[in-house]
Amino acid sequence: MGCMDNAATPHAPLAGLRVLEVATGVAGPYAGRLLAMLGATVVKVEPAEGDPARTIPVDGGPQVSPSxxxxxxxxxKRSVGAESITPEEGLAWADVVLSDRVARDFGPWEDTGSVADPPMLVSVTAWGTGHDDPGSPSDELLVQAASGLLAATEQDGQLWRFPGWQSQYLAGAYAAAAALAGLGRHGRAEVTWVGAARSAVECQAAATLYGVTAPHGDEREEEVRQAGFQTNTFPSGAFACADGYVVPGTVRGKDWTTQCELYGRPDLVLDPRFSWRDRWRNREQLRAEIADWYLARTRREIFDLALKSGWSAGMVLSAQDVLTDPHLRERGFVGTVSGAARGPIPVRPWRVENTTAPTVVRLARRGEDDGWFQPRRPRSRPLWPVRNGLRVVELTWAWAGPFVGRFLASTGADVIRVEAGAHPDGWRTRFRLRDLGTAPGEQHAPTDVTYDASAQFNSLNRGKRAVSVDLSRPDGARVFRELVAAADVLVVNMNHRVLADRGLDGFVREQVERGLVHITMPALGAVGPDRAMPGFGMLTEAMGGFAARFGSPGEGARTSPTYYPDAVSGVHATVAVLAALAARAAGGPGAAIDFSQQEALWLQFGEGVVLAGQQGRSPARLGNAEPGAADAGVLSAADGHLAYVVATEQQARAVRELLERDGGTGGTALSEALTAWAAHRDTDAVREALRAAGARCVAVQHIRSLFHSGTLAAQRMLELVDHPVAGKRAYLGIPVALDGEPLRADGPAPMFDQHTDEVLTEWLDYSPERLAALRGDAAIGTVPKGSRPRARS
Known part of the structure; x- marks a missing residue:
């Protein structure tokens, strides 16, 4: 184990990679932190005035310096003062440069063409590199409003800001992925912090739109097809218990009956008020029936009961809980920071078998490494392109796992989904062809059932091929083994037992030894006492720090109606795979990556862990406030909502003067006065008036309006895809552009069993006779019950 003193860990996947970080704030530095955690040597070139993040408060409580x-x-990271290094020296030394400037402000640090062997330039900004304004950390609420995320959080008429700096963290993760995907191209990558990786707005839009909905078609179609299976289930959300809050999950059919057994209330199963159809409508009545059961038990008691019985439930963990949680301790997630700060800090992003991670990391003082930096020091390893034709096998479902294949497919990988007809991906969605709004074709009737037209599934799985292989049959397991033996990457995001229960874990371990990169993605990881928790988004929100900070300052915990942890896990898992591939391409071995979705989410709340260690408290719940701003919030105007940020006291005085001139109410809190003033004005008038007073203000966008207004199309975030069943539709792209071109995955999402014969012939040289025999034994080629087989390609 030992201390990582800002030098690359020798056996880490990115050891030898050189990163020059000229970005400040949140997004760019988070990309640098991820790369440093993976072994890269990251040199932070800090301006004379210091990185503004040094003084950004986590909440309104007492703060220390640095923040x-x-x-x-x-x-x-290593720290070098901007006055002690020239841009030419830095660019000649680096493999990757992380910037936070828009194109019109590019200067010497972004002039990669000025050196003979140019590094990869990754620019991550709030609104896009083509925008006039790069944005600032205090734009977080505005980015969430502009991306559609804020509208997607609506519950009981309230819109709640995601806590912390989620869009900027997510953009930073995309920036790390862009850097690794683009290495060897000597080009430029753009990432923005709203939806994916070109701007913060696009990054967050991607986080919203993949999971909440993928709007296309008419309203009725969306109602039929796009409701996530976590939506309107109950019991759900945060329940108060003896020592905090828990989040019960009621996603699977057995969850409801198992709960009722644990409650000692089997009568609830038969109560007509609480049938599957009526339970949400009567949720408050049900809450009254079961609330006392929760209040009589601790979080751990309820969680352990859930693990033992197979029910899905999660504890709402705070930052203070992370410091003592036995599961996270066993996984080595938290270590210690030394140097310019002291105390606990997350030190490992994921576990890799047969490797160790540092337990201590140093925070350098500004300029502390000026004497260490030698610009003419030769590079210790070449750049590594992730080659086209990479072979990837997916055993995945829902969002987080499929996103890894989605990203890799967009870089040229051949990604194969392995599915079985008995257990279709829940995101495929079963519905009749007549609900599509398109003609079903000559071979099919309007009443035929399809699993091939879900917008969510088709968005996340574009550019892949699908094979139908039943792993429960000996011949099917044999086919799977042969596919994995021919693959470079295996992605699994089911429970930690899925391979072991099928006798495949030893085989996969052997494949890692020959060079396979294998990532497994259970909610809480594959190692640790709590690893059996099911991987549903709201449970991960509870266990990963989100629920403890989301919602009104006056409540104890809240979950969102989104699948946000999947968005976070998908891009972080992509970084993990790309880093392992980079190590392998540079002569390293394969890798067995134990990826915890809980820990990935905690990385985006890591400042809370540091705060808890330094001050013995968890971050306060801020609602829609912006940390460090004089005032911020969400206003209801006559025709919609707006998000605003008043950064300074000087701006606050200007806004008060505006309200006094415009008939506003004086003498109350600024937020209250603004609420009353905005209520009878339209959004355009409110926005322009506040901007004129120096405040920042944007209209709250809804997913549908972003999709259909042309905004995403103008940002080149939409891809028009012609699907054999769903027809021609627009789908959300990945918010990363390499060399100015958005990452694209060729072709639509696969239909069930569409490519089975094709892939087994191409990859494994199966004969027609062998394919026919396997189909005859139902080892391959099964389709979901009730669906009609389609012609295979």
Whole structure:
């Protein structure tokens, strides 16, 4: 184990990679922190005035210097003052440059063409590199509003900001993925912090749109097809218990009956008020029936009961809980920071078999490494392109796992989904062809059932091929083994037992030894006492720090109606795979990556862990406030909602003067006065007036309006795809552009069993006779019950 003193860990996947970080704030430095955690040597070139993140408060409580946010983002890097290094020296030394400037402000640090062997330039900004404004950390609420995320959080008429700096963290993760995907191209990558990786807005839009909905078609079609299976289930959300809050899950059929057995209330199963159809409508009546059961038990008691019985439930963990949680302790997630700050800090992003991670990382003082930096030091390893034709096998479902294949497919990988007809991906969605709004074709009737037209599934699985292989049959398991033996990457995001229960874990371990990169993605990881928790988004929100900070300051915990942890896990898992592939391409071995979705989410709340260690408290719940701003919030105008940020006291005085001139109410809190003033004005008038007073203000966008207004199309975030069943539709792209071109995955999402014969012939040289025999034994080629087989390609 030992201390990582800002030098690359020798056996880490990115050891030898050189990263020059000229970005400040959150997004760019988070990309640098991820790369540093994976072994890259990251040199932070800090301006004379210092990175503004040094003074950004986590909440409204007492703060220390440097801020816990700065500590989390910058530990493990070397620090060089901007006055002690020239841009030409830095660019000649680096493999990757992380910038936070828009194109019109590019200067010497972005002039990669000025050196003979140019590094990869990754620019991550709030609104896009083509925008006039790069944005600032205090734009977080505005980015969430502009991306459609804020509208997607609506519950009981309230819109709630995602806590912390989620869009900027997510953009930073995309920036790390863009850097690794683009290495060897000597080009430029753009990432924005709203939806994916070109701007913060696009990054967050991607986080919203993949999971909440993929709007296309008419309203009725969306109602039929796009409701996620976590939506309107109950019991759900946060329940108060003896020592905090828990989040019960009621996603699978057995969850409801198992709960009722644990409650000692089997009568609830037969109560007509609480049937599957009526339970949500009567949720408050049901809450009254079961609330006392929760209040009589602790979080751990309820969680352990759930693990033992197979029910899905999660504890709402705070940042303070992370410091003592036995599961996270066994996994080595938290270590110690030394140097310019002291205390606990996340130190490992995921576990890799047969490797160790540092337990101590140093936070350098500004300029502390001026004497260490030698610009003419030769590079210790070449750049590595992730080659086209990479072979990837997916055993995945829902969002997080499929996103890894989606990203890899967009870089040229041949990605194969392995599915079985008995257990279709829940995101495929079963519905009749007549609900599509398109003609079903000559071979099919309007009443035929399809699993091939879900917008969510078709968005996340574009550019892949699908094979139908039943692993429960000996011949099917044999086919799977042969596919994996021919693959470079295996992605699994089911429970930690899925391979072992089928006798495949030893075989996969052997394949890792010959060079396979295998990532497994259970909610809480594959190792640790709590690893059996099911991987549903709201449970991960509870266990990963989100639920403890989301919602009104006056409540104890809340979950969102989104699948946000999947968005976070998908891009972080992509970084994990790309880093392992980079190590392998540079002569390293294969890798067995134990990826915890809980820990990935905690990485985006890492400042809270630092704060808890330094001050013995968890971050306060801020609602829609912006940390460090004089005022911020969401206003209801006559024709919609707006998000605003008043950054300074000077701006606050200007806004008060505006309200006094415009008939507003004086003498009350600024937020209250703004609420009353905006209520009878339209959004355009409110926005322009606040901007004129120096405040920042944007209209809250809805997913449908972003999709259909042309905004995403103008940002080149939409891909028009012609699907054999769903027809021609627009789908959300990946928010990363390499060399100015958005990452694209060729072709539509696969239909069930569409490519089975094709792939087994191409990859494994199966004969027609062998294919026919396997189909005859139902080892391959099964389709979901009730669906009609389609012609295979």
């Amino acid at each position: 816990p946010l700065f500590v989390h983002l910058n530990a493990g």
